[in-house]
Amino acid sequence: MPASFLDRESTVAPAGYNRFLVPPAALAVHLAIGQAYAFSTFNLPLTKLLGITHADPADWKLTDVGWTFSIAIAILGLSAAVFGHWVERVGPRKSMFTAALCFGGGFIVSAVGMHFHQLWVLYLGYGVLGGCGLGIGYISPVSTLIKWFPDRPGMATGMAIMGFGGGALIAAPLSLLLMEHFKSPISTGVLETFVTMGVIYFMYMMIGVIAVRVPAADWKPAGWVPSAKAQRLVTSANVAVDLAWRTRQFWLLWGVLCMNVTAGIGVLGQASPMIQEIFSGRVTPAAAAGFVGLLSLFNMGGRFFWATTSDYLGRRNTYMVFFLLGILLYSTVPSLGHLGYIELFVAAFAVILSMYGGGFATIPAYLRDMFGTMNVGAIHGRLLTAWSVAGVLGPVLVNYIRQFQIDHGVAKAQAYSITMYIMCGLLFVGFLCNLAMRPVDERYHYRAPKPAK
């Protein structure tokens, strides 16, 4: 049976193919799904679907709408873990196409939910279906890029995962523009915006589907010779996905990612009220929005910068920098706030958020170093469950500890100090996990079955 356009066999690149054609294909997918980080732009309009100019008593509550994003992020991690092996088997084109269908379709199903004003349909559409698109789309190009860039795996995956950070920078102004365009006396414009974005993102992801190629099995970059000098934490062996997650190294890396993400994600979600409360009277809501934008920019830039740096510094050393510098910065932030050094405060959080993004972007190359390239996409998928956990843990820590302190009489400006010290503790746990990293035991290494005689 001839291979279909979506099959892995149809995507094998011919000899002489320019490998720099592959990162934009991956970026097209990641820039689209990165929209998830800008979902909050829909929160308020979604609470006025019936009242249009005000929230009608029958309208959805903000807290209920807020669950949509949480469900999407939880499903992201779960779907990456569940479908990781399938993604590895069918190749990047079919999995990117599935991601495009799920992500674009999620917007359309959500629009149907808005039309009938059924919140569960919104959860099902953007949360579950869209979340599957996020998870499958996130891991689809990772192992392909690692195979195309064995000499610079950090840079290659950093480039793609940078797109996930950059997607929000595009989606936030795009959503506002579209909602303004579709707004009318009988509509907030959010339903029409969802339909339009579903179509736009599906088509944009299709650019990646069409452009992506996998290298031939024996392909190597011209003139590249694998380093003969053995590096202790870079393996030349492979570990199968079903064995990888039983190793100590998998769970240490899970801890490394979870702690690094928890320390950043809570701050990212609370950045706007935090800076306004710490510098009360000095930072307006508009300036606070600028702070959030600046953090998103560093989150994106850090993904490329730190992942590329890890190719030279080594993966473990790069995470050591994240954890040690993170502890130093988090422990000084409360003092910077009390002393009123707003520029230094902003700079400290910009660096923290660059390392948050860098943690996401460097982990695929770290997995490649520990478990080899054979099943790196599937292993990455399972590791992303750490993100799901951190996505709940980070905001809960920041929000609840702040509220607890305010309820016990602590001034709002001081209510974040304890949280920052707790973040230092989390980063220290991550540091210990990273410090304990050793090569994977040989008994887990993959051995090809011997041919039958």
Next chain:
Amino acid sequence: MNFRLIVLWLVVGIPLLWGVSKTLQNALKLFT
């Protein structure tokens, strides 16, 4: 230079630069 390479990088680069410029415009409000 490969024409396809330029087109593909422009397709991802232009929206990204637009998003970055919009974000920077907002971020400047922090220091004004």
